[in-house]
Amino acid sequence: MSRPVDPLADPHAHLSAETLRRGDSIKWRQHPEGVIPLWIADMDFPVAAPVLDAVRARLDSAIGYPVSDAPELKAAIARHLARSGLSGLRAGNIALTPSVVPGIYASVNALSAPGEAVVLLTPVYHPFHMAITELGRRPLGVPLLDTPEGYRVDWEALEAACAQSRLLLLCHPHNPTGRVWTPEELERLRDLAVKYDLFVMSDELHADLRYEGRAFESFAADPRVQARTVTVTGPCKAFNTAGLGIGAMISHDADLVARVRGAAGGLMGHPAALSLTMWQAALDHGQPWLEETVAYLQGNRDFISNYLREKLPWVRFHPVESTYLAWLDLRAHPRAADMHAFLLQEAQVALNDGPMFAPEAQKPLYQGFVRLNFATSRALLTEALERMRVALAHP
Ligand SMILES: Cc1ncc(COP(=O)(O)O)c(C=O)c1O
Structure with missing residues (x-):
């Protein structure tokens, strides 16, 4: 199984829950402190420097x-x-x-x-x-x-x-x-x-x-x-x-x-x-930042695939070809009927609940699925998966 990235080489090793909660991010502010939020689709990474520079300069005109x-x-x-x-x-x-x-x-x-x-x-x-x-x-x-x-x-x-x-x-x-x-x-x-x-x-x-x-x-x-x-x-x-x-x-x-x-x-x-x-x-000017970010996200995606294959092999997951969103099928678990609430409560990990991704008639099809946003540091992602593994072992 691939190891967490070397903190010295990891550009996002410095990301901390404490800092991320300080802003007005809905992802980080929606749930109580202690919850790792991997739900709404934005990234925990800072915006590309040339983009920030341009926005700051715009304020001068x-x-x-x-x-x-x-x-x-x-x-x-x-x-x-x-x-x-x-x-x-x-x-x-x-x-x-x-x-x-x-x-x-x-x-x-x-x-x-x-x-x-x-x-x-x-x-x-x-x-x-x-x-x-x-x-x-x-x-x-x-x-x-x-x-x-x-x-x-x-x-x-x-x-x-x-x-x-x-x-x-x-x-x-x-x-x-x-x-x-x-x-x-x-x-x-x-x-x-x-x-x-x-x-x-x-x-x-x-x-x-x-x-x-x-x-x-x-x-x-x-x-x-x-x-x-x-x-x-x-x-x-x-x-x-x-x-x-x-x-x-x-x-x-x-x-x-x-x-x-x-x-x-x-x-x-x-x-x-x-x-x-x-x-x-x-x-x-954003292309170099984008390429680095995609490489990091691909590493996170592979980390999830390997983690699931080794530690939670009953979870169905097809490695995504795009997006930083993992669609996980946990229907084989005894708590599938309330999986989202179970993981929030017992693992302190906030994900998106499967049924929200379908109109009324199809919602039951996606009960037991969750969507996990992996655009965060490898350390936070590892911690979240570990918490999920422990919670899922004690339904
Ligand atoms: C497919 C898709 N379209 C649109 C949006 C939202 O775009 P915006 O925030 O620009 O309205 C999202 C956000 O997750 C998305 O995944």
Whole structure:
């Protein structure tokens, strides 16, 4: 089993629960002192120095309304997205949003009608199904299949769902299973979108956090689906800037962007000047930090895999291809029915509860699953896994 990293070589060895609790992090402040929080998806690591420098420098200039079209930032976003196949984007193809979630809600609002079914692959990032139900649509959840090779799409069930809908919500890479959909899977998804004349909202927020140098292709990289797809993304996962919310809705069809943007009307607001600066700096200067961070996260992911294989072999876990979120299946445990509460109480580890990642009808399928955020120091992660192991041994 891999050993915890050498504290002298570990750039995050200095992270301490005491320091992390001092700020206003909801992750660290939600639970009593003593609990190790590995739930909501932000990282315990400090933001890249060049990004912080740019944000500090921004405070020295005026903070009036910024140029509304943010042309430099949009050009940088377009250059970045071209690397995953979204080429030729111009300013009119990109609408900035105050964070990514409003783009999800606006897409559901604009691209489906009340009462209609909206398709999604479960388990999935909870605002997907919340947007559908809160906006009066019907979530048609298609459970992913757990195979020896990892989570896979149930194509037959997905096709049956697509036949009843006009909108598919895709999470690529997929939160919480960590799948990066392969070119072959993307082709089949695109075939379905074309065959059933669907709009697609593809949330690609985690795309820059990929392990083993895995390639990434945007869903809308294929011209066949560009006019029916809205891609949403932002800097907050890769660069750990969730508190400086900003995001973007993108389509090769500028009219589609305008339609989705219009569905939110004046409720959308505009992004903050500091956030524009932050995203620009992250794209221009954040790459070395990102590469180091991904390497560290990959080490944490491997540490979890090895730990589980050696000490908790009955826990099902498919090592994630992207994201810093581990989707753990603990249904074999006697306390599966209240696993989240059990681990919080007995291990003093706060995770996300499986059922939250599914609409009402599918919640029971995910009882006994938890999502663990491993974007913390190796020492805190080790302590959390040890606490879980001891608690799980005494149900
Ligand atoms: C797939 C996905 N989309 C959107 C978000 C939230 O993005 P934002 O905070 O920019 O609204 C998250 C956060 O975890 C996420 O995992």
